[in-house]
Amino acid sequence: MTAQIIDGKAFAATIRDKVAGHVARLKADHDIVPGLAVVLVGEDPASQVYVRSKGKQTVEVGMQSFEHKLDVNTSEANLLALVERLNGDPAVHGILVQLPLPKHLDEDLVINAIDPAKDVDGFHISNVGLLSTGQKSMVPCTPLGCLMMLRDFHGSLSGMDAVVIGRSNIVGKPMAQLLLGDSCTVTIAHSRTRDIADVVRRADIVVAAVGRPEMVPGDWIKPGATVIDVGINRIDAPEKGEGKTRLVGDVDFASASRVAGAITPVPGGVGPMTIACLLANTVTACCRANGLDEPEGLTA
Ligand SMILES: NC(=O)C1=CN([C@@H]2O[C@H](COP(=O)(O)OP(=O)(O)OC[C@H]3O[C@@H](n4cnc5c(N)ncnc54)[C@H](OP(=O)(O)O)[C@@H]3O)[C@@H](O)[C@H]2O)C=CC1
Numbered sequence: 001m002t003a004q005i006i007d008g009k010a011f012a013a014t015i016r017d018k019v020a021g022h023v024a025r026l027k028a029d030h031d032i033v034p035g036l037a038v039v040l041v042g043e044d045p046a047s048q049v050y051v052r053s054k055g056k057q058t059v060e061v062g063m064q065s066f067e068h069k070l071d072v073n074t075s076e077a078n079l080l081a082l083v084e085r086l087n088g089d090p091a092v093h094g095i096l097v098q099l100p101l102p103k104h105l106d107e108d109l110v111i112n113a114i115d116p117a118k119d120v121d122g123f124h125i126s127n128v129g130l131l132s133t134g135q136k137s138m139v140p141c142t143p144l145g146c147l148m149m150l151r152d153f154h155g156s157l158s159g160m161d162a163v164v165i166g167r168s169n170i171v172g173k174p175m176a177q178l179l180l181g182d183s184c185t186v187t188i189a190h191s192r193t194r195d196i197a198d199v200v201r202r203a204d205i206v207v208a209a210v211g212r213p214e215m216v217p218g219d220w221i222k223p224g225a226t227v228i229d230v231g232i233n234r235i236d237a238p239e240k241g242e243g244k245t246r247l248v249g250d251v252d253f254a255s256a257s258r259v260a261g262a263i264t265p266v267p268g269g270v271g272p273m274t275i276a277c278l279l280a281n282t283v284t285a286c287c288r289a290n291g292l293d294e295p296e297g298l299t300a
Pocket residue numbers: 142165166167168169170171172189190191192193196209210211212230231232233250270271274
């Protein structure tokens with residue numbers, strides 16, 4: 001069997017179109033322009049590329065982008081003061097603090113200082129609690145993007161066996177909550193899981209969010225299963241020339257795509273959906289802040 005490729009890049013483009021439509025309507029009907037503030041501490045090259053791409057796409061859909069770059073040695077007080085300022089800024093509807101932060105900064109403290117209504121990453125404890133109790137919240141972008149692709153491919157996920165590999169607060173745990181919300185039978189695997197191959201083999205849906213290049217081989221995949229590869233790993237690619245690199249996921253695409261029914265590629269899968277969902281969350285936050293009907297089909 002050769003798996004169908006789930007084209008996250010193309011799907012993300014359709015979401016951005018919807019977002020752009022809503023943004024245009026907000027402007028025409030209410031003279032409101034949604035704004036997204038992105039805070040980057042330090043100069044990690046991968047983060048810089050990613051933040052630039054977010055800023056560009058934000059402007060492309062007609063929203064305002066505010067980028068704040070702080071020195072790697074910035075104090076916690078300084079960062080918290082910026083977050084406070086953004087919380088109070090009526091032009092800012094969404095705030096994203098790029099993670100990971102340098103070690104001297106307390107991530108939990110900083111994330112929980114963001115106004116939950118502006119927490120477009122969905123990482124604030126209030127949003128985590130709301131999601132886990134099935135209430136309206138801001139939903140983390142990466143898991144939301146994965147859910148949208150799964151719903152689009154399968155229609156209903158009800159009763160399916162889903163295995164999420166990874167239990168981070170930003171991907172694994174919220175992903176599991178969303179799948180549970182859609183009535184999957186959910187298992188979360190992690191570094192202490194015994195016989196992970198056996199656990200994964202039971203799954204109709206596999207979401208891999210581990211951070212280990214090509215860790216999941218095809219022979220862990222149940223024939224016909226849907227595989228969502230969240231991993232973004234840059235590895236050496238000497239075949240492309242001296243010093244060159246390439247991106248791979250947490251799944252061994254070559255072997256898995258021979259067994260799976262459907263699979264997301266890396267690049268071009270979950271990554272573009274994450275950014276599209278960030279834009280979607282910003283419009284949603286803007287509508288809620290202004291007491292307006294929120295866009296349909298852009299939230300969980
Ligand atoms: N496409 C996108 O938009 C995004 C992609 N990513 C990518 O997704 C991946 C995961 O990110 P993130 O969740 O932040 O990573 P974390 O490092 O925070 O979490 C990784 C998880 O994988 C588990 N794990 C590690 N090794 C193994 C193993 N050998 N077997 C089973 N489980 C293991 C860990 O288990 P334990 O808890 O026991 O240590 C942990 O729960 C990364 O490649 C990251 O780059 C992340 C965010 C967005």
